[in-house]
Amino acid sequence: MKDQIRVRFAPSPTGFLHIGGARTALFNWLFAKHHDGVFILRIEDTDRSRSTDDYMKSIIEDMQWLGLHWDEGPYRQTDRFEIYKEFAKKLLKEEKAYYCYCSAEELETKRQAAISSGLPVKYDGKCRELDIIPEDKPAAIRFKMPQEGQTIVNDLIKGKVIFDNTQLEDLVIVRSDGTPTYNFVVVVDDIEMRISHIIRGDDHLNNTPKQIHIYKAFNSHIPEFAHLPMILGHDKSRLSKRHGATSVHAYREMGYLPEALVNYLVRLGWSYGDKEIFSKEEMIKLFSLENIGKSAAVFNPDKLLWLNSQYIMNTDSEKLAELILPFLIKDNIITNKEEVNKKWLAKAIDLLKERSKTLQEMANSLKYFISDLIEIDPKAKDKFLTSESIKFLAEIKELLLKLDDFSSKNIEKIFINIAQQNNLKLGSLAQPMRVAITGSTASPGIFELMETIGKEKVIKRLSKVIAIK
RNA sequence: GGUCCCAUCGUCUAGAGGCCUAGGACAUAGCCCUCUCAAGGCUAAGACACGGGUUCGAAUCCCGUUGGGACUACCA
Numbered sequence: 180m181k182d183q184i185r186v187r188f189a190p191s192p193t194g195f196l197h198i199g200g201a202r203t204a205l206f207n208w209l210f211a212k213h214h215d216g217v218f219i220l221r222i223e224d225t226d227r228s229r230s231t232d233d234y235m236k237s238i239i240e241d242m243q244w245l246g247l248h249w250d251e252g253p254y255r256q257t258d259r260f261e262i263y264k265e266f267a268k269k270l271l272k273e274e275k276a277y278y279c280y281c282s283a284e285e286l287e288t289k290r291q292a293a294i295s296s297g298l299p300v301k302y303d304g305k306c307r308e309l310d311i312i313p314e315d316k317p318a319a320i321r322f323k324m325p326q327e328g329q330t331i332v333n334d335l336i337k338g339k340v341i342f343d344n345t346q347l348e349d350l351v352i353v354r355s356d357g358t359p360t361y362n363f364v365v366v367v368d369d370i371e372m373r374i375s376h377i378i379r380g381d382d383h384l385n386n387t388p389k390q391i392h393i394y395k396a397f398n399s400h401i402p403e404f405a406h407l408p409m410i411l412g413h414d415k416s417r418l419s420k421r422h423g424a425t426s427v428h429a430y431r432e433m434g435y436l437p438e439a440l441v442n443y444l445v446r447l448g449w450s451y452g453d454k455e456i457f458s459k460e461e462m463i464k465l466f467s468l469e470n471i472g473k474s475a476a477v478f479n480p481d482k483l484l485w486l487n488s489q490y491i492m493n494t495d496s497e498k499l500a501e502l503i504l505p506f507l508i509k510d511n512i513i514t515n516k517e518e519v520n521k522k523w524l525a526k527a528i529d530l531l532k533e534r535s536k537t538l539q540e541m542a543n544s545l546k547y548f549i550s551d552l553i554e555i556d557p558k559a560k561d562k563f564l565t566s567e568s569i570k571f572l573a574e575i576k577e578l579l580l581k582l583d584d585f586s587s588k589n590i591e592k593i594f595i596n597i598a599q600q601n602n603l604k605l606g607s608l609a610q611p612m613r614v615a616i617t618g619s620t621a622s623p624g625i626f627e628l629m630e631t632i633g634k635e636k637v638i639k640r641l642s643k644v645i646a647i648k
Numbered sequence: 649g650g651u652c653c654c655a656u657c658g659u660c661u662a663g664a665g666g667c668c669u670a671g672g673a674c675a676u677a678g679c680c681c682u683c684u685c686a687a688g689g690c691u692a693a694g695a696c697a698c699g700g701g702u703u704c705g706a707a708u709c710c711c712g713u714u715g716g717g718a719c720u721a722c723c724a
Contacts, residue, residue, distance in 0.1 A: 482660065
C-alpha cells in the first residue's frame, strides 16, 4: 500500500492571508483532496515580534471563507518550543551543531566587508572548532553544513536542481535568546508531522538544500518537494501592497465570491487545456502537479473581476441575497437583516446579477431598489428630464395609477401606446423614466425594474420629479 | 557581487520534433442584439526574446547571449 499523502500550508501570521499564500494553500489542498490525503494547517509564529494573534485569526477566517478546510491543526510553532529544544539538543550531542558566540555586530561587520570586497557572504565558521569557550556570553546554535560535494533536489515542478555545498553556510538554528529559527523548525515539524510532499513558493528553493541536510542529520526520510512559481505584480516585481489589493481579506470586502477567487488562483500557474472555469469538484479531480508551469505569473485583476462576474451570474439569487446583506448594512441601505424581504431581494438581484461584477457593485445598484432617497445625477437630469419629457412622464403616471396589476407586461403596454400616439421612440420615454426612478442612465430593463420596485415607490418618485417642474 | 530559477499575444495560458497559417481566455477595437447599462453572439488586432547548433524537419532538444525573478539574516 502506498504511504498516505500528507501536506501542509504554513503561513506566518505577520499580515493578512496574501494572494500568493492563498494559492499555495489551494494547491496543497487540491493535492491532498485529489490523493485522498491529509491537509494540515500550521502557523509559523516563531518570529514573536512580528506575529500577532489577530493576524492568525484573520488567516484562519480567510482560509475558511475560501473553503480550504484543513484536516489537522492549526498547529502553532510557539506551542512546540519544547520539541525543537529536544531536537536541537540531539544535534548538539551528536556534534552536528555547535554553539556560536559571535555577536551580531561582529557578524555584521564581516558581512559588510564581504559585500564591499565582492566576496560571497557567508559565515566563516569561526566558532565551529572552538577550544576555549567564552564565559557569560550569549550563544546561538549553528548547524554544521557539509563543505564539499553537491546536494541534489529532485523537484516535482522544477526538475533536478543541483547546489554546490560550498555555498551552504552553518546556519543559526537556535537564536541566542533560545528561540528556534525558520529553517530548523520547518524541518522538525515536517518530520514530526510526517509530511510527504512540501508544496511551497519557489522563493524557498534555495532553502531546500539546507533543509535536506537537517533531515539527513536526523536520519529522517526526506519528503518530495514541489516549488511553485511566484505571483508577480503588473511590473513583474514580487506582488506587494504597492500593486494594490493583495490580501484575500481585501477581495472579500470588495465583494468577490470565494469561488471566483479560488478559480482565478488555480489558473495562475496551473491549467487544464483550454478550460477556464472549474468547480471545486472539477479542480480536485483534474489537479496534478505535472500541469503546473515553471514560470512566474503576473496577477491580473481584470481577469479576476471577469471571473467574479461570471460566478455572480451563475449563483442562485437567493444565495446572493444572503451574501449581499452585510454590504447593504455597511452602506446604510438597510439597518438590519430583517428589514428586507428575502424573496423580494432575490427578485431584484435577478435583474442585477448580469450587470454586477462584484457584490459591492450590486449593493450600490440595490440602493435605488430599496432607498427612497434617490440622488439624481445632474447631467442625466439636464439631458433627460426636460419639460417635454416630464409632460409624458405625467401622462404615464396617470395611467400607472389606474393599473391594478403592476406587472412589467402591463407597464410596457402603456409605454408602447404613448410612444405610438406621439410618434416617439421607446427610448425617449424609457430614459427619462429611468432617470426619474433610479437617478441614473443605466439600470436593468425599465419595465421589470418598475414592477420590482413596486407601484407605490414608482409613483412617489415620479410625483417628486414632476413636481420639480 | 555570488547561487538558484524562469522566458509563447499587454496579461493568464495551450503546445511533450512534423497535427502550428501557433489555439483558448481576460483586456482592447468594431459590428449585431437593444428602452439605457450589462449579458450574449460575431469579427479584428495581437506572441514563440536573440544568436548558434542537433535534425529531412524545432515554439518544442542542446549551448550561449540578453532580459526578468528569488535567495543571500540570530525574518519566514
